[in-house]
Amino acid sequence: MRAPAVSQHHHPLTGGATFAPSSKTSIRGRSNLAIRMGLKEDAPSLAIVGVTGAVGQEFLSVLSDRAFPYQSIRMLASKRSAGKHLTFEDKDYIIEELNQDSFNGIDIVLFSAGGSISKEFGPIAIDHGSVVVDNSSAFRMDENVPLVIPEVNPDAMAHIKLRSGKGALIANPNCSTIICLMAATPLHRHAKVMRMVVSTYQAASGAGAAAMEELDLQTREVLQGKQPTCKIFKQQYAFNIFSHNAPVLSNGYNEEEMKLVKETRKIWNDMNIKVTATCIRVPVMRAHAESINLQFEKPLDESTARDILKRAAGVVVIDDRASNHFPTPLEVSNKDDVAVGRIRQDLSQDGNHGLDIFVCGDQIRKGAALNAIQIAEILL
Ligand SMILES: NC(=O)c1ccc[n+]([C@@H]2O[C@H](COP(=O)([O-])OP(=O)(O)OC[C@H]3O[C@@H](n4cnc5c(N)ncnc54)[C@H](OP(=O)(O)O)[C@@H]3O)[C@@H](O)[C@H]2O)c1
Incomplete structure (x- = not known):
């Protein structure tokens, strides 16, 4: 069982030094997905764009809570955060500045750094064969982009597969x-x-x-x-x-x-x-x-x-x-x-x-x- 502890140089939501994702559980209790999934050899490599932001920090919390399997995670943000350290699940990461080469070997990229960043770097990630899950509004109304709430319309993304040799983008709808x-x-x-x-x-x-x-x-x-x-x-x-x-x-x-x-x-x-x-x-x-x-x-x-x-x-x-x-x-x-x-x-x-x-x-x-x-x- 991986230790679900995140500590960071500065947590933007609390101003404090640490937060514990394990406190964030479903009203009905923790998903049994956590039991079903463990660390897998063939688990996807992940990148998080905007990892220092409100949503980026929550990505880490949710990944940990749900025991999402991964081989590696690349922590990406702006030049302002590059070089800072972040501890996630007992491992030290150095935040990297997002650039054109950030997606080499990455299977899934979670974007939450605003629409202009998604517009510029989303297509680059797709060209690298990554599947992008984008939190911004940049591509939501694009007719070729599935806009998905898993409980509502998972079929909209049925054609998208990991490591198919073809990158793709799936949009997360607006929060409201x-x-x-x-x-x-x-x-x-x-x-x-x-x-x-x-x-x-x-x-x-x-x-x-x-x-x-x-x-x-x-x-x-x-x-x-x-x-x-x-x-x-x-x-x-x-x-x-x-x-x-x-x-x-x-x-x-x-x-x-x-x-x-x-x-x-x-x-x-x-x-x-x-x-x-x-x-x-x-x-x-x-x-x-x-x-x-x-x-x-x-x-x-x-x-x-x-x-x-x-x-x-x-x-x-x-x-x-x-x-x-x-x-x-x-x-x-x-x-x-x-x-x-x-x-x-x-x-x-x-x-x-x-x-x-x-x-x-x-x-x-x-x-x-x-x-x-x-x-x-x-x-x-
Ligand atoms: N907050 C929500 O409830 C919510 C809900 C749904 C969707 N969203 C969407 O998610 C996105 C992020 O929202 P947020 O609330 O997390 O914003 P936020 O707290 O302001 O965080 C913004 C993130 O983007 C990064 N960033 C800014 N400029 C960048 C650049 N040039 N290159 C790389 N990274 C850059 C920031 O990194 P630095 O720390 O280095 O500046 C930070 O990690 C937005 O598109 C927003 O519309 C937010």
Whole structure:
């Protein structure tokens, strides 16, 4: 059994020196994948691009928690981090600057360093025969690129094989889309969603390690009566909420909202599905919340919906009306499962054709690193 301990010169999320991935387990308990898989001689060689970032650090945590088999890992980031040391599973690594030769002999590359890095280096990794799992939005809507949530549409990547002599790229969907569809898909399979209205409450972590540090700093500053430092966001974040910082488009939607609209259509392979969204940043450190209103083609009562969600992989139901206990970002932070509650009939729709649900999910984990590594597991 490999020791699941990660220590690093500086952990960007905590500012501290170490963190322990073994504390990050599923709400339902650790995956039995960890038992099934061990270190294999023929295990893939991995590279992580953006290993020092919020998602990059979580990749390490998830790899360790799931005992993902690997021969070697190349730790890649920018020039700023090159030469720094990182300890993962009792082994010392030196972080390397990403360059054109970074992918020699690499089977799987996990990218999380922003869209421009994926656009520039993704094709180079593919040319080297690597399979890329990309966390950025750069290739998500490319019709030749599978956009995959393993619990929802694993078949979309069925044609992609490791070490086939041909590189390939698989895109990880946007974090809000993943969290939404983890809850909505089991219901969609049963009663077919016609229209979906999503309102998000998105955490600082979705904007990376520096945004989390800014929320922490601003909170202290405001409590001390100082002017808050606004570098990542243009306005005060602590003790405030605002429309998501993604660019606003000519149709009035911002890019984050349009990702929910377009990615849902692609993942569900249904160009007619009606989706609208309003995305809001809230001063929560980690994990997104979403209010989702669904309209179905077929009737679906709330107790059937609750049963379907209880049985759904990667979903946990927290729906205790008596004690007013429903999902919260804090409760799902560092957890694998997406939590669903407030499951109730939409009174404004006739004949059991509408439901309201409230969903929380750790978007660094299921919304990014975990989903990407589940994709990599399909390749094994
Ligand atoms: N945070 C989330 O919840 C989330 C969810 C889904 C998808 N994503 C996507 O994942 C990506 C990373 O997000 P994040 O939140 O992890 O950001 P982050 O915390 O700001 O980390 C950015 C990472 O990219 C690296 N990087 C920056 N410039 C680079 C360069 N020129 N060459 C190589 N590496 C470079 C950084 O390395 P240095 O430390 O050396 O600067 C760092 O490791 C983004 O595309 C984001 O949209 C994030």
